[in-house]
Amino acid sequence: MKSPVTAAPGAADPDFLLAMGDDLRQGLLPLRVFNNQQIYDAELRRIFARSWVFIGHESELPHPGDYAMRTIGEDPFIFVRGHDGVVRVLLNACRHRGAQVCRTEMGNAKAFTCPFHGWSYRNTGELMGVPVKNEGYRQLDTSKWSLFEAPRVESYCGLVFANLDPAAPSLEESLGDYKWYLDIQFKLSDGGMVVIGEPHRWMVDANWKQGAENFCGDSSHTQMTHRSVLDVGIVDRAAAGSPGKKHGFHVHDCNGYAISIRQVDDTAERFWEYPPEVTQHFNTRRLSEAQLALARRSLVHNGTVFPNFSFLHIGLTDSKDRPAAGYLSVRAWQPRGPGRTEIWNWIMVPKEASEEYKRRAYQVGMSSFGPSGSFEQDDVAVWPGVARSAATVFAEINNVKLNYQMGLGDMGTATPVTGWEGPGVAVQSNAGEGGLRTFHKTWYARMTGQELSAVEAEVGHG
Structure with a gap:
């Protein structure tokens, strides 16, 4: 979960961040950390993309097909209980052209259909339908074009967290x-x-x-x-x-x-x-x-x-x-x-x-x-x-x-x-x-x- 400090595009100034260590030892905090675009951009990548982020509670999805729209950082996801009963966190982006396949805040659905070109996905994320497939996608292997999902989804006491870092420690280890x-x-x-x-x-x-x-x-x-x-x-x-x-x-x-x-x-x-x-x-x-x-x-x-x-x-x-x-x-x-x-x-x-x-x-x-x-x-x-x-x-x-x-x-x-x-x-x-x-x-x-x-x-x- 740790990463070296590098001056990547949009990242916060590494010298400024490292210098903060001495400030924190004295109980001081630079004011700019509360409103700075470079720091914020780095937070989305170094913190929200690598930490266990709260998604919701299992009681919000009592039935198969129940879903709600959620975010990790600013990234849109679908918090859903599939027809198999498994809770997943799916990236709300069609694998065809990237449009959001879910535009209703919450509900129950057997499938999500993209409003752009009609690709449809089961509530477990698998691609199930492609319009004009026989004419335009005859060789398409639909098993390879499921919705992306958060690589780590775990719960504790019904609290569901997701982590975008597949190498992250478990939720319980993190807690x-x-x-x-x-x-x-x-x-x-x-x-x-x-x-x-x-x-x-x-x-x-x-x-x-x-x-x-x-x-x-x-x-x-x-x-x-x-x-x-x-x-x-x-x-x-x-x-x-x-x-x-x-x-x-x-x-x-x-x-x-x-x-x-x-x-x-x-x-x-x-x-x-x-x-x-x-x-x-x-x-x-x-x-x-x-x-x-x-x-x-x-x-x-x-x-x-x-x-x-x-x-x-x-x-x-x-x-x-x-x-x-x-x-x-x-x-x-x-x-x-x-x-x-x-x-x-x-x-x-x-x-x-x-x-x-x-x-x-x-x-x-x-x-x-x-x-x-x-x-x-x-x-x-x-x-x-x-x-x-x-x-x-x-x-x-x-x-x-x-x-x-x-x-x-x-x-x-x-x-x-x-x-x-x-x-x-x-x-x-x-x-x-x-x-x-x-x-x-x-x-x-x-x-x-x-x-x-x-x-x-x-x-x-x-």
Whole structure:
């Protein structure tokens, strides 16, 4: 998965990238990485073409022939369950002249027919029909002209990922120890988590890395960016997290990933505010005692699997007069340019939940972190300013650097938790950016082929 740094056409300046190593060791990040065409072009090739990219959840394709249009980077693919029951990720491009064979966002189909010249393909990708074949393609071997498909497609807990690099390590190997935290989110109930409805999508004038890093543990922005949500009581301040309070943990350097956790004391049971009708289905056999204990006390979990898959497990309400409802939101930060991102957001709940509760959780999820949600509108009002700053000539010619030093070394007062039963480095503080630094260290490694695994050890804890 590593590649040498070369000055290929459209690639980022290799000297600039390599020099970033010293910056990251100090908790600094060049501003231009959030809006630069050369860097973005290199990301599509070095990161999105070589990483496990989230495609969707198996519950979105319950029946043979079910499909949905998805992307890897900016490349269009068809996420489909074939008539043989196998889930595939097919390049949405006809083998004849390259036109897209699927132009409907989702549905069920036995075949896909190109609107240009009528070549048709089974939902497994095989070419099945060519107009005027006897007159114009008598010697055509149709078995050699199937739709291209992603060479690696694997799933974990129903989450389907694809990798365009046939030599990439397996998905489970890539996730590594971080599976410990994913299992808490996705293996909690007997039937696992299922998607409710279609993913919501909206465009933001921001770089894809901004949302991905935010979900790694930017707890300190809540008190400022989301102040209005706290003031009206949609979420209590303890659940939201505030710097200096001892109810939160940041876990970083876990196979290159990070997670932020907020919880209550050891004696309370919260389970993200799921009601008893849901928690009765939680399966203690699928989790260790340590995992279950953490889940039992949890108010919020949010994390990112590099590059662009994030999750938010939380309990919220849409009114002070109604009880909170727990739900799991998963999202993909889809790159659509150096300064533009399409956010995809799915709402999930335990499979065993009643239809009434699923409707309630969906409503709460959309009202909080949907495209017009109370939290979401706050974030997307702030993020574009970062991308605008990153695109300035001043930032480029002066190599402006951002401060990612919160909680780093002597900057912070908290130390790594001893005896933490999960993997990674856990710090009991919300006043830190160790998770964000982890994200950018992983980004640096994928972009340059140079590991920075010793960053935190060299300069102190995060």
